[in-house]
Amino acid sequence: MKEEATIAPTNSIKMLRAMVGIGALCGLLIVLTYEGTLPRIERLRAEALQKAIFNVIPGISKTQAFVYQNNKFIPSDKKEADVIYAGYDDQGIFKGVAIPASGQGYADIISILYGYSPENQQVVGFYVLESKETPGLGDKIEKDPTFLNNFSSLDVALDKAKNVIMNKVTAVKRGAKTNAWEIDGITGATISSRAIGNIIENSTNKWVPIIYENRAVFKNKDNE
Amino acid sequence: MKIEQYLKIRIMSNLAINTDQSKSEPSSTDEFIKGLWKENPVFVQVLGMCPVLALSNTAENALAMGMATAFVLLMSNILVSLLRNFIPKEVRIASYILIIATFVTITDYVIQSISVDLHKSLGAFIFLIVVNCLILSRAEAFASKNTVGKSIMDALGMGLGFTLALFSLGAVREVLGNGSIFGIALFPEGFQVWVVMILPAGGFFTLAAWLLIFNMFKQKSTTS
Numbered sequence: 285m286k287e288e289a290t291i292a293p294t295n296s297i298k299m300l301r302a303m304v305g306i307g308a309l310c311g312l313l314i315v316l317t318y319e320g321t322l323p324r325i326e327r328l329r330a331e332a333l334q335k336a337i338f339n340v341i342p343g344i345s346k347t348q349a350f351v352y353q354n355n356k357f358i359p360s361d362k363k364e365a366d367v368i369y370a371g372y373d374d375q376g377i378f379k380g381v382a383i384p385a386s387g388q389g390y391a392d393i394i395s396i397l398y399g400y401s402p403e404n405q406q407v408v409g410f411y412v413l414e415s416k417e418t419p420g421l422g423d424k425i426e427k428d429p430t431f432l433n434n435f436s437s438l439d440v441a442l443d444k445a446k447n448v449i450m451n452k453v454t455a456v457k458r459g460a461k462t463n464a465w466e467i468d469g470i471t472g473a474t475i476s477s478r479a480i481g482n483i484i485e486n487s488t489n490k491w492v493p494i495i496y497e498n499r500a501v502f503k504n505k506d507n508e
Numbered sequence: 509m510k511i512e513q514y515l516k517i518r519i520m521s522n523l524a525i526n527t528d529q530s531k532s533e534p535s536s537t538d539e540f541i542k543g544l545w546k547e548n549p550v551f552v553q554v555l556g557m558c559p560v561l562a563l564s565n566t567a568e569n570a571l572a573m574g575m576a577t578a579f580v581l582l583m584s585n586i587l588v589s590l591l592r593n594f595i596p597k598e599v600r601i602a603s604y605i606l607i608i609a610t611f612v613t614i615t616d617y618v619i620q621s622i623s624v625d626l627h628k629s630l631g632a633f634i635f636l637i638v639v640n641c642l643i644l645s646r647a648e649a650f651a652s653k654n655t656v657g658k659s660i661m662d663a664l665g666m667g668l669g670f671t672l673a674l675f676s677l678g679a680v681r682e683v684l685g686n687g688s689i690f691g692i693a694l695f696p697e698g699f700q701v702w703v704v705m706i707l708p709a710g711g712f713f714t715l716a717a718w719l720l721i722f723n724m725f726k727q728k729s730t731t732s
Contacts, residue, residue, distance in 0.1 A: 299599045306591070306603050310610035317614045321621040332624045414628065421703065 333397075333413075337369050337382040340399035340409030344371035344379050350502070352494065357501045368491070370502045371399070378503045380408055381495055385487035390475040392416040394425075396483060398435065400492060402499040405442065407453075407484065410435035415476075422476035430458070431470050431477065439464035440488045447493050455481030536661040543665025549642045550673030550715075551722040556642040560674055561711035563633050567690050570678025571671065572626055576615050576634060578667025581643050582660065583611040588651040589659035595652075604647040605638070612637045642670060677714050681705045 337347050347369045351360035360367060369382040380401035386393050394417070399409035412426045425431060443450045451465040455478045461468040467484075469477035534542075549555045556577070563573040587607050588595075595603045616634045620627045627634075637643070646666055651659040682688060685705030687695045704710050 299596050302591075302595050302603060303599055303606075305594070306606050310606055313610055314613050317617050321617040324621040325617070328621065328624050418707070421707075 336397045336411045336413060337371060339411045340382045340397050341371035341380045341401075342399075342408060343373050345374050346372045346376070347382070348372070350381075355494075357495075357498050368495070378499075381502065382409075383487060383491050384413070385483050387479060387483035387486065389415060389417055389479040390422050390473075391418060394476075394479055394483065396480065398484060398487070400440070400488070400495065402496050402502075404437070405440060405492075405496070407435050407438035407440055407488070410480075410484075417473070417476050422473045424470045424473050425476050425480055428470050428473075430468060434461075434467045437464070438467065438484075440492050442493060442496055446496060449488060449492055453481055453485040453488060536658060539658050539661040540665040543662065543667070543669040544672070545669075547666075548669045548673060548722075549666055550670060550677075551719060553642070553645075554719075555645060556640040556670065557715075559633055559636060559640060560677065561708060561715065563630065564674050564677035564681055564711055564714070565706040566629075566682040566686065567675060567678045568626075569629055570674040572619075572630055573633065574667075574671025574674040576619065576630070577637055577640060577643070578663070578671055580608060580611045580615055580637050580640075581646060581667045581670075582663040583614075584608045584643055584647055585651040585659040585663035586656060588647045589654060589656045592652045600648070600652065601644075604644060604652075608643055608647070609638045642666065673718075676718060677711070680714050680717075681710050685710055 334347065338344060349360050349367050349369050350357040352358075352366045352368070357368075367384070371379050371382060373379055380399050380403075382397055382399050384395065384397050386395040388394075392415070394412065395414040397411045397413055398407050400406070401408045410432060415423065415426065417423045417425060438453065439451065440453065441450050442448065451463065453465055453467065455467040455469045457474075458469050458471045460466075467477065467481050469481075543549065547553060550560055559573055559577065564570045584604070584607050588604060591603070612635060615637070616627075619630065619634065646662060650662050654662070679689060682690075683694060684702045685707075687693060687699045687701045702710070705714070
């Protein structure tokens with residue numbers, strides 16, 4: 285820099301011109317790419333979510349989003365907070381709801397989607413939407429068959445008054461599962477499997493009582 | 509291999525690179541080839557180690573990251589070379605970073621529009637391409653002093669060399685750490701995978717092994 289300074293200092297107009305010119309050019313390029321790719325990105329995201337919903341409620345062929353407002357579930361096609369997705373089979377029979385949930389994992393926030401069947405009062409499916417858990421250890425929550433098997437019939441039955449879940453969902457050590465509301469954990473991924481347990485526990489505590497209470501809304505959807 | 513001998517060869521090969529650059533008019537093919545072997549960004553220059561170690565845990569991630577970096581390198585080299593007489597010396601680094609950041613943002617959108625899963629696995633590392641010293645070093649050391657044609661050849665060679673190096677790490681780590689290549693299982697049931705190979709430590713092991721092999725070849729070719 286010293287040598288350059290002694291040779292000929294560039295005047296500031298030139299520097300300003302270069303920076304502003306490059307800035308404008310770069311801005312234009314980014315905006316063009318954003319506009320060009322946005323429709324496809326949105327479609328892919330919606331498809332991924334749709335696939336996840338089909339994944340967590342077995343045997344469905346149609347879904348409908350519902351938003352919870354003023355203590356009522358209203359059909360919705362917008363992406364708002366507190367949206368859940370009801371799933372229906374070929375005959376239009378209501379099979380269950382898919383609920384997005386998230387919470388702190390070992391590395392970062394884990395986002396999941398799980399299926400709940402008010403009829404069986406069980407969690408019937410589970411899918412990891414986003415996680416940054418350690419590859420080879422924590423990311424087993426996405427693919428370990430024994431772990432995923434927990435969520436085909438996880439008990440979240442309500443008490444007699446139908447406003448609290450009777451037994452809290454808890455993650456236990458691999459092989460220590462004795463009750464239907466326990467999650468058989470993963471060896472080497474204790475924190476990640478406990479995190480999943482906590483996320484499901486918190487989310488079911490919030491959603492299951494209100495969904496169960498309002499289950500008629502989902503069933504009547506096709507008659508409306 | 510004795511340490512002194514190794515150091516001597518490293519110094520000699522560095523000298524060889526330096527004299528090569530000052531030699532008169534290397535052809536476009538030379539500019540392309542040097543990135544693959546003599547000045548390979550990973551195995552010889554040892555540049556951009558963060559993405560090399562972090563994203564070479566599977567062959568697919570390595571290939572995707574290598575290609576993303578090569579794309580940014582190519583586009584930024586073209587633009588820097590085109591604007592080389594327009595950018596004043598005092599603001600050149602800021603201009604280069606601006607140009608590189610623009611193409612990284614574009615790459616991020618493009619990857620999102622290709623596949624949600626791919627974007628999920630590359631995640632935060634895409635934005636780290638901005639500070640990949642390989643790209644800045646090519647802009648500063650080559651594109652800002654050479655014609656567009658030569659800069660393109662340089663970027664293609666360096667980009668391909670970087671991708672190949674990343675892939676050779678990723679393939680080894682995936683085969684040993686996950687028992688598969690591109691997600692296809694290679695070994696029969698019961699193969700005990702070396703989990704350490706897909707964890708960060710495995711990246712260092714594999715890189716060290718490749719550097720050893722690379723330098724053994726170089727040593728042979730210099731002595732013969």
